[in-house]
Amino acid sequence: MILYPKAYLERVEQITIEFLQKNQIKALILDVDNTLIDYNRKLSEEVVQWAKKLKQQGIKLYILSNTNHKEKVEEVAKALDIEYQNLAKKPFKSGFLKVEKILGEKPENIGVVGDQIFTDVIRRKPC
Numbered sequence: 001m002i003l004y005p006k007a008y009l010e011r012v013e014q015i016t017i018e019f020l021q022k023n024q025i026k027a028l029i030l031d032v033d034n035t036l037i038d039y040n041r042k043l044s045e046e047v048v049q050w051a052k053k054l055k056q057q058g059i060k061l062y063i064l065s066n067t068n069h070k071e072k073v074e075e076v077a078k079a080l081d082i083e084y085q086n087l088a089k090k091p092f093k094s095g096f097l098k099v100e101k102i103l104g105e106k107p108e109n110i111g112v113v114g115d116q117i118f119t120d121v122i123r124r125k126p127c
């Protein structure tokens with residue numbers, strides 16, 4: 001099995017509406033640690049504005065995290081006004097499938113954003 005992300009980006013803010021439209025992505029499943037927040041658990045104003053802008057453009061966002069620190073994920077989710085699920089057990093399919101249902105989009109129209117290829121990205125490739 002060959003795994004590869006569709007894009008390597010330094011920061012989530014580099015995911016633009018143009019990029020999403022070009023790739024027919026209508027929803028994003030977002031990781032938290034080292035993706036929405038940095039190593040020091042800091043959520044930047046840039047990420048807050050980025051999420052707001054994408055939502056205004058009709059992109060659905062959902063946070064899916066493996067962490068057992070519920071309050072940490074909840075804090076980020078509240079700040080961004082996004083629904084979330086922690087203890088997601090990524091890369092197992094169950095968490096992703098549940099969120100796909102909630103988002104109401106086809107898998108090919110959902111992007112997964114994360115810093116770990118084996119936990120965050122593996123699900124997206126057809127088996």
Ligand SMILES: [Mg+2]
Pocket residue numbers: 031032033034035114115116
């Ligand atoms: Mg992470």
